[in-house]
Amino acid sequence: MDFEGFATLVKTRRTSLLLDAERPVPAAFVAELCELATWAPNHKKTWPWRFANFTGAGRNRIGEAYFDDLVAAGADPRHPKVMKTKGKYARAGAIVAVGSARDFDETLDAENAYAVAAGIEHILLGATAAGLGSFWGSPPILAAPTATALCGFEKDTKILGLIYLGYSIGEMPAVERPPVIITTIE
Numbered sequence: 001m002d003f004e005g006f007a008t009l010v011k012t013r014r015t016s017l018l019l020d021a022e023r024p025v026p027a028a029f030v031a032e033l034c035e036l037a038t039w040a041p042n043h044k045k046t047w048p049w050r051f052a053n054f055t056g057a058g059r060n061r062i063g064e065a066y067f068d069d070l071v072a073a074g075a076d077p078r079h080p081k082v083m084k085t086k087g088k089y090a091r092a093g094a095i096v097a098v099g100s101a102r103d104f105d106e107t108l109d110a111e112n113a114y115a116v117a118a119g120i121e122h123i124l125l126g127a128t129a130a131g132l133g134s135f136w137g138s139p140p141i142l143a144a145p146t147a148t149a150l151c152g153f154e155k156d157t158k159i160l161g162l163i164y165l166g167y168s169i170g171e172m173p174a175v176e177r178p179p180v181i182i183t184t185i186e
Helices: 003-012 027-037 058-072 080-084 106-129 145-151
Strands: 049-054 094-100 132-137 158-167
Touching: 003 106, 027 049, 027 094, 027 106, 049 058, 049 106, 049 145, 058 080, 058 094, 058 145, 094 106, 094 145, 106 132, 106 158, 145 158
Parallel strands: none
Antiparallel strands: 049 094, 094 158, 132 158
16 A cells, blocks of 8 residues: 555545444454554564453443443443433443553553553544444443453453444544644754
């Protein structure tokens, strides 16, 4: 791929929830996307990536786990936004929870999170290249022991994203970007 092809890929990636929730994304392809994530820079070789793929009824299970974590943290279980958590992950064919392994060293912990975030972008670009739609959602609560356990992650893992993957059923227009400001120091 040349630079123009790559630039086109980046600029055509759309964050969209216009996805066919009933059409599953093959687990083997999700595994390929997750493997791409591990090629993100990780200069201390800590291999911090953690993945859990939720399909079928599992999509609702992650929503219920987050609902339980929100309520345990004091959220009103009747609040519409809290109630919505139970079913919102069923809006895509697959939900990939992406976590970052923790490190006791503050710098390495931050670098792990940066490596995982870069890996998430690899997942999003890979999905776009394959013709899938994607959306990077933030967890509804950061301290989520029930959801973290459901994912099979170590208990101190930081879940950095819940990636909605699916087959697009509509198009989203590109959002205009502000001009890039670059400071040049000579």
